[in-house]
Amino acid sequence: MSAGAFCPICHRLLATSQWNLTDFTACPNCQAPTRTLVFPAIAKATFSARPAQRNETEAGCFFHADSRAENVCASCGRFLCSMCTLAFGTQKLCPDCIYRKRRQASEPPFQDQAVLFDNIALLLLVLPVLCFVYIYLGLIFSAFALAIVIIGWRRQRPLVPRSKYRFVLAAGLSLIEGIGWIALVWLVVWLIQSHPTDFGL
Amino acid sequence: MSDPTFLLSRQTELRPAPYRKIAATGWTSRLLPGSRSEIYLGEDHLLHAKQIMLFEKYRRFYFSDIEAISFSKSNRWIWLSVVWGFLLFCSLFWYLGHQTWCYIVGAVFCMVFGGLLLLNLIAGRTYVVNIQTAAQIRRLRPVERENQLIKFQQTVVPIIMQAQQVQQSNEAAV
Secondary structure: OOOOOEOOOOOOEOOHHHEOOOOOEEOOOOOOEEEEEEOHHHHOOOOOOOOOEOOOOOOEOOOOOOEEOOEEOOOOOOEEOOOOOEEEOOEEEOHHHHHHHHHHOOOHHHOOEEEOHHHHHHHHHHHHHHOOOHHHHHHHHHHHHHHHHHHHHHHOOOOOOOOOHHHHHHHHHHHHHHHHHHHHHHHHHHHHHHOHHHHOO | OOOHHHHHHHHHHHOOOOOEEEEEOOHHHHOOOOOEEEEEEOOOEEEEEEEEOOEEEEEEEEOOOOOEEEEEEEOHHHHHHHHHHHHHHHHHHHHHHOOHHHHHHHHHHHHHHHHHHHHHHHHOOEEEEEEEOOOOEEEOHHHOEHHHHHHHHHHHHHHHHHHHHHHHHHHHHO
16 A cells, blocks of 8 residues: 655645545645545555565566566566566566666657757856857867767757757857858957057067 | 678667656746756656756656656746846936937846746746655756746546556456
8 A cells, every 4th residue: 555645835634535636635734735646556555565475387487586576577588476577567577677777868759868968068168168268278169069969969868858958059059159260360469460569579 | 690680680779768847847947057957757657857058967767667756836937027127127227318329228138027027927926846666756847937847747546546456456466
């Protein structure tokens, strides 16, 4: 049996009499007006009891040889006891497979984060301007940003739909910043060459 | 590797799951790193995507596992109204300048803060919304406004109920 429903403000347990009411009721602890929609899954057993011991004729769990196998891992096919079986959506998997699949992030259901290359490129373009290092390192930063745009265009794989306009913006900005930096350096060199006395040369 | 059956299955496996956006935090959250989050409706789960500057973190809530959705009324919308109202009031001081440019600047500030106040009032009151499964309790920021919360409930609650009834009937059959 699950622990129950909790108040969103104080995170204390709410009384079962407060479940699925049509109106708000005060939380018994913080008095915040709270409403809770509880679903049948709350009555489902979340943690299985100690796994059953196996007989000599029964198959054992891969991880606990003394426990009776009750499921088969959908990925690697290992026999699993009730304690080692982890429900992941509709699949039943072993802890090893879940760990491996999450590390590899090869399948969308196991992907838990995505790197946003477009944001990295934009940050690389904005940061030197804000920190006034653009004058010295502007070309390097814009070259890095352009490289990240090229790499990230194909490698960025977010789970949810994401527009590519940030990549286009970053590519355009990196070109502008790179050309601007070259023009700035050329202007400084031209000024020094045309008016050397003004610069103490 | 060139087996067409293998390639087809590989493409199917790697193709992103079709998600439909059902809620997102407001445009002001784009200005603050780490505060933008969105909720998507998947085939058998809800996906909470939170953007933390250079990364996007995903949390899944399978319909069959959702135990409860709790929400409490919060006073954040009142405080926001007070802040925007105060800034709107302060903007009126530009009109004491008795010069054309002062009137223009004052009008711009009044429009900005007045607009924000109006938007805050139109969006409705605020709530703190939590979704709970056996393994996690998460706050759902994208549905903390009244209109969004009502729409979210209308969309999600029937799907959760249906998924859990199907599961119960399957378990009973076994």
